[in-house]
Amino acid sequence: MITGNPKILIFEDEPSQLELLSYNLGVEGYAVLKAETGEEGLLILQEEPIDLILLDWMLPQISGLEVCRQIKRNKETKNIPVIMLTARGEEDDKVRGLDTGADDFIVKPYSIRELLARVRSGLRSSYSNKSTNVLNYGTLHMDILRHIVSVGDVKIPLGPIEYKLLRVLLEAPGRVFSREQLLERVWENSLDVETRTVDVHIGRLRKQLKSVSKADPIRTVRGFGYSLDSA
Amino acid sequence: MITGNPKILIFEDEPSQLELLSYNLGVEGYAVLKAETGEEGLLILQEEPIDLILLDWMLPQISGLEVCRQIKRNKETKNIPVIMLTARGEEDDKVRGLDTGADDFIVKPYSIRELLARVRSGLRSSYSNKSTNVLNYGTLHMDILRHIVSVGDVKIPLGPIEYKLLRVLLEAPGRVFSREQLLERVWENSLDVETRTVDVHIGRLRKQLKSVSKADPIRTVRGFGYSLDSA
């Protein structure tokens, strides 16, 4: 579960329910924050880094529906999993709830066991989304699973060869690869490719990278090959 | 049981034991994967989505204990239930095993009936943890229980293949799946299906989604596969 105890924010106006949830989540080792109104909870959300939200459907003043919509509209909070607690299991409610972006639904009456399971699951999914293989080099990032290369937070479109080329370089930053080595690693089998072709692709890769960052991270080692600048 | 047959990975170096387990689990309809060494199994775990693990205590090279520790250390695999098979029923072993995070213990000699019961139980608990009702991606919603896909509040009719395809994509938004991976996950067993067939179904899925939202959430990664756009 990464670091420390996950923080869970509960929106619930009925004290007995709130107490019940709070107690049980506390026992499981979660840090619980309580909000009795939508407004209160939204304020807390601005202050604290929350890991998961339990949101009662029926709230005074601002409805749970509206709260959810606001949470999901805000870039800071939109990725926090929201579990809606609803008394009525009506189709209509569910559909409207989905539209607001709730991640899960629990219909009252629910067992604590079920609730805890859903909470675990919600936390897991949001954490596992974060777990990716990423290669970094300064502000240059390559997310292998998502197949995305970015400088800062600007995405850079790369063709398959440029992508693989950059990947090889990123796997050993600073190390110099000869053109032959790059042909082996990037082109794998394709037997008859001129070594000069590497130059062309390095050039294309540079062009893409420089279109964003200006500085060129690729170093030419005259007479040997290329590497990422290990400066 | 969600989709298809649960996949069970067996770590067992003794061929006769392996055969016995494999046969009986196969009869019950599980998909069985075999590993004769810890290393082999850990590799399989990186490739395949496994639902449950049977782990022999005594393994050559890497011990079962150490394998278990590694499984539980990895975020991707830590939630897979692990059932340890141990020849000695000593309390000490149990304690050490549970300490590494094994979910259950079976002491040899055991009856097949008992083993199958534990396996069922292990699967049940992990599935109930998984049960998130709703997968969301922007305004795109998939309600697993109701088998409804909607954009905003407009329902979208999907054929079974398109539905599963979308589900696989939604379970790891942004991640790129190769056509082969999609065939494995969506088509499951059907062995000889052309990879290009995936394209056709992606096309249909896109058509349905675009009929409502205009924007196309599916990204084509030339030379690699498809993913949900991780915008």
Place this chain on the structure above:
DNA sequence: AACGATTTTACCAAACTGTTACATAAACGT
């Protein structure tokens, strides 16, 4: 046999690749 769904096929457009040719820059010898 007829129907609906799935898979394969075939063709087109778009994207990507490898080569070449020339421009530019670095290293070298005198």
Place this chain on the structure above:
DNA sequence: ACGTTTATGTAACAGTTTGGTAAAATCGTT
């Protein structure tokens, strides 16, 4: 310092590969 030699940068082009998609073939039911 100078011209020469050698290596690298890069634009352009033709050829190839890849993906989208409609239509035909196949499969599975009824």
